[in-house]
Amino acid sequence: MIACKQVAKALANHRYYELPWWRRIPMFIHIRLCVMCGKYHRQVVDMQKGVHDYLQHEEAGEVEAHLHLSEAAKKRIEQALEQKQ
């Protein structure tokens, strides 16, 4: 099992969904099993995944027109995510 520190460092330096699977899987398992950092990192990962899923749907044109985020709004979300970390 990887260490809490490694999870924190990876999440601080990378977007969860941009990591290769061989780094995501041990992190995912750690976050699910670790009481210490699980609660906090689970929120970060879920939020990043949520934004990622949303952006994918938007690119695919599956989001209603009135729900589209402006570029400024996307930037604000990205900045908020970076501050969280």
Ligand SMILES: [Zn+2]
């Ligand atoms: Zn941990």
